Amino acid sequence: MKGRRVLGFLLLTFFLIFMLSGCYDSIEVDDLAYVIAIGVDKGTVDMVKVTLQFALPLAMGTGGEGGGGGGGGGESEENKTVYNLTIDAPSILTGISMANNIVSKQINLSHTKIIVFSEEMAREGIGNYIVRLSSMRQLRPNTAVYVTRSSAEEFLKAVTPQLSTNTAKYYEQGVLVHERIGATANTQLHSFSAASRSLGAQPVVTLAGINRYETSADFKIPKDDASMGEDNNINHLEYKAGEIPRAAKNKAEVRGLAVFRGGKMIGELSGLETIFYMMVTGELRYNNITLQDPHDSNNYVVLNVKKSRNPVHSVEIVDGKPLIGVKILLEADISAIGSEMDYQEPEKASILEKECEKYIKREIESLLYKTSKEFNTDIFGFGNKIAGKFATWEEWEKFGWLQKYKDTSFSVEVDLVIRRPGLTVKSIPIISSEGAEGK
Amino acid sequence: MKNETVFGRWEANCLLIILIGAKIFLNFPRVIEEIVGNAGWILVLVTTVLAFILFYIITRLYEPFEGMDLIDIADRAMGSAGKLIVGGVLIAYLIFTASIMLREFGEDMKTISFAMSPISFMLILFIAGMIAAAYFGLEPIVRIAAILTPVIVAGYLIIILGVIPYYRFNNLYPLLGHGVDAIAANSIPQLSMFSLFEMLFLITPYIKTNKNMKRVGYSVLGASCFALITSTLVYALVYPYPVALENFLPIYQLARLINIGRFFQRIESMFVFIWAAGALLHLSATFYLAIHLFAKIFRLKYQKPLIIPFAILVFNISLLPPSLMETIKLETQFSKNYFAFISFGLPIMVLLIARIRKRTVKGAVECSER
Numbered sequence: 001m002k003g004r005r006v007l008g009f010l011l012l013t014f015f016l017i018f019m020l021s022g023c024y025d026s027i028e029v030d031d032l033a034y035v036i037a038i039g040v041d042k043g044t045v046d047m048v049k050v051t052l053q054f055a056l057p058l059a060m061g062t063g064g065e066g067g068g069g070g071g072g073g074g075e076s077e078e079n080k081t082v083y084n085l086t087i088d089a090p091s092i093l094t095g096i097s098m099a100n101n102i103v104s105k106q107i108n109l110s111h112t113k114i115i116v117f118s119e120e121m122a123r124e125g126i127g128n129y130i131v132r133l134s135s136m137r138q139l140r141p142n143t144a145v146y147v148t149r150s151s152a153e154e155f156l157k158a159v160t161p162q163l164s165t166n167t168a169k170y171y172e173q174g175v176l177v178h179e180r181i182g183a184t185a186n187t188q189l190h191s192f193s194a195a196s197r198s199l200g201a202q203p204v205v206t207l208a209g210i211n212r213y214e215t216s217a218d219f220k221i222p223k224d225d226a227s228m229g230e231d232n233n234i235n236h237l238e239y240k241a242g243e244i245p246r247a248a249k250n251k252a253e254v255r256g257l258a259v260f261r262g263g264k265m266i267g268e269l270s271g272l273e274t275i276f277y278m279m280v281t282g283e284l285r286y287n288n289i290t291l292q293d294p295h296d297s298n299n300y301v302v303l304n305v306k307k308s309r310n311p312v313h314s315v316e317i318v319d320g321k322p323l324i325g326v327k328i329l330l331e332a333d334i335s336a337i338g339s340e341m342d343y344q345e346p347e348k349a350s351i352l353e354k355e356c357e358k359y360i361k362r363e364i365e366s367l368l369y370k371t372s373k374e375f376n377t378d379i380f381g382f383g384n385k386i387a388g389k390f391a392t393w394e395e396w397e398k399f400g401w402l403q404k405y406k407d408t409s410f411s412v413e414v415d416l417v418i419r420r421p422g423l424t425v426k427s428i429p430i431i432s433s434e435g436a437e438g439k
Numbered sequence: 440m441k442n443e444t445v446f447g448r449w450e451a452n453c454l455l456i457i458l459i460g461a462k463i464f465l466n467f468p469r470v471i472e473e474i475v476g477n478a479g480w481i482l483v484l485v486t487t488v489l490a491f492i493l494f495y496i497i498t499r500l501y502e503p504f505e506g507m508d509l510i511d512i513a514d515r516a517m518g519s520a521g522k523l524i525v526g527g528v529l530i531a532y533l534i535f536t537a538s539i540m541l542r543e544f545g546e547d548m549k550t551i552s553f554a555m556s557p558i559s560f561m562l563i564l565f566i567a568g569m570i571a572a573a574y575f576g577l578e579p580i581v582r583i584a585a586i587l588t589p590v591i592v593a594g595y596l597i598i599i600l601g602v603i604p605y606y607r608f609n610n611l612y613p614l615l616g617h618g619v620d621a622i623a624a625n626s627i628p629q630l631s632m633f634s635l636f637e638m639l640f641l642i643t644p645y646i647k648t649n650k651n652m653k654r655v656g657y658s659v660l661g662a663s664c665f666a667l668i669t670s671t672l673v674y675a676l677v678y679p680y681p682v683a684l685e686n687f688l689p690i691y692q693l694a695r696l697i698n699i700g701r702f703f704q705r706i707e708s709m710f711v712f713i714w715a716a717g718a719l720l721h722l723s724a725t726f727y728l729a730i731h732l733f734a735k736i737f738r739l740k741y742q743k744p745l746i747i748p749f750a751i752l753v754f755n756i757s758l759l760p761p762s763l764m765e766t767i768k769l770e771t772q773f774s775k776n777y778f779a780f781i782s783f784g785l786p787i788m789v790l791l792i793a794r795i796r797k798r799t800v801k802g803a804v805e806c807s808e809r
Binding site: 025135137140141142172193194198200381384391392393396 | 685
């Protein structure tokens with residue numbers, strides 16, 4: 001009996017030797033080439049041009065040669081912590097397979113942070129590409145999706161992080177930009193894949209671009225969509241990605257949204273419009289809104305606006321046409337007052353509240369009608385709310401919301417309360433030999 | 440043969456929850472959406488109410504048969520032929536379930552983690568565990584189930600809570616999915632979602648009293664209802680219809696979405712653990728019960744010699760479907776057509792015949808232990 005047990009133990013140990021040494025799928029981490037970004041352009045000799053950006057782990061650890069440090073300069077430089085490979089192929093997956101003929105290591109997509117499509121591709125339709133990519137085992141469903149106003153290949157080359165030696169971390173942090181500034185949204189493979197096949201919503205994608213300025217002397221207002229002085233605010237510099245007046249080594253930037261109808265891109269939203277988009281969808285965390293001072297047209301007031309509660313969307317069908325009510329509930333802190341007015345005082349704060357409400361209401365209405373009349377695409381997902389008016393899927397399908405969106409009327413209500421005056425409770429004027437200024 | 444194995448209500452609960460709930464980790468939430476659209480959770484709710492009613496009827500019918508299992512009752516009601524028929528149906532059902540689930544678990548494991556490994560390699564890993572479990576017997580299986588079920592439930596809760604940022608309550612509209620007709624028409628066939636609940640009527644001798652059986656039955660139905668509803672509801676909240684119909688493994692897809700900060704992500708690695716643990720327990724229990732039933736029907740003194748032949752049988756049957764798609768199709772067809780009957784219809788039928796024939800005798804507990 002004892003002998004049999006010993007034999008059994010030895011057999012088990014022998015078996016475990018094979019079990020613990022790995023199985024068919026075992027592969028050393030060092031044998032893998034990690035793709036951290038994928039760029040997709042229209043192909044030159046084939047269907048698509050795929051750019052794979054590989055992480056160079058050793059270079060990332062040491063900061064590359066000249067990759068890190070510095071900043072503030074004009075000329076872009078090569079990112080030494082990554083290796084870019086561009087290949088023309090009939091499809092993205094074939095391109096990745098073909099790239100395996102070039103790199104010695106096995107290509108792995110499990111650490112891919114962003115997928116960038118060129119605007120040219122996006123306007124022709126990228127729905128099918130994203131749907132297929134989102135079902136890939138290695139790619140994560142929350143991989144960020146960008147549309148770049150330049151070519152995707154050039155965009156990935158332009159990425160030269162200055163404050164981080166780790167490009168993958170740079171992408172990860174960049175994806176969270178919307179949480180800090182709200183001028184772009186969190187757009188992922190999962191969200192695009194769901195919205196592009198929905199009967200009640202349509203997708204948007206973060207807009208990326210390569211900055212056009214080399215030095216600060218080149219700065220100018222983008223002539224196509226910026227205007228100042230039309231009304232009492234100075235937020236009308238509606239920069240989109242690539243237009244921000246700045247000079248820095250890293251030329252890549254994100255701002256605004258690419259608007260889609262189904263799988264095709266049909267327009268763009270500026271950074272400012274994106275902030276209002278986020279207010280309507282309830283995704284805005286906080287943002288600085290700059291208003292012209294109601295009492296002094298030469299000065300401005302900066303309010304730090306936060307979401308107070310989730311926006312309330314109400315839906316009615318009047319004479320077969322949808323009427324959508326949007327109620328935005330915000331609170332704000334005073335960040336800066338350019339003049340010497342005591343907006344910290346409750347009576348004067350209410351003037352500021354009314355002014356800000358009026359401004360936000362006007363901008364949101366303008367955005368809503370732009371999406372319905374100009375774009376004819378429900379990027380806010382109002383349709384999903386309207387679906388609640390129907391009992392069954394068949395009735396909802398028959399209603400055809402996406403076709404009716406262009407006939408929608410909107411009613412916007414903004415409720416903003418200034419909660420805190422910042423660190424001051426009173427504005428004391430600057431005094432000179434000519435007396436007090438601004439009073 | 441004197442039955443000396445006894446276990447408590449907690450162990451019985453854990454065993455049955457694993458047997459019923461394992462399908463959540465396969466394709467259950469998607470299959471339900473295929474039937475009634477985004478109103479899957481309503482269908483589960485309606486079906487659970489039906490299951491409670493049927494179980495109440497069963498408990499009333501069971502009253503004179505305290506401590507007896509279904510096979511003993513069939514024996515009393517219809518003699519050896521009845522015992523053979525009822526036992527044969529249950530053995531075929533258990534072998535079919537074990538084989539199909541073995542193939543599905545193996546194939547799914549291959550898909551999500553072991554892409555390069557041959558399917559036979561994956562199946563052998565599970566079969567080895569099933570053989571070991573059957574060798575050690577029912578008691579170790581239920582004891583391990585009692586330890587692992589809370590871990591599996593905790594893992595499941597982490598997944599459904601981790602995707603809260605992705606919940607979109609508007610996804611539940613239109614509220615009735617494909618309509619009341621679809622829900623009503625499918626509520627009885629979909630009682631199959633509680634398939635293997637009937638194993639409660641095979642382990643009654645181990646939990647001794649009817650009171651225990653009732654308590655275990657109701658609590659298992661309640662816990663299973665919670666698990667089945669939350670899985671369909673959360674899946675519908677995250678994946679809107681009809682995109683929800685695409686995903687091969689719904690709960691795995693949910694786990695892949697979890698991304699709370701830069702630290703708390705890639706939770707699916709935990710999913711693979713709870714998946715493998717749940718799968719092994721489920722397969723071990725069904726495999727053991729098939730062998731146990733066979734030995735009981737044919738009054739075999741020893742059941743261990745049956746383990747290897749049954750393992751070979753299950754392994755070979757599991758490889759019969761040419762592809763995973765065929766396996767899923769086969770399971771869905773059988774499940775829809777027969778499982779509801781086997782889970783609730785068969786026990787009610789056997790108990791009714793037994794009651795009509797009024798062949799209840801004193802000392803039923805002793806008979807069941809024979």
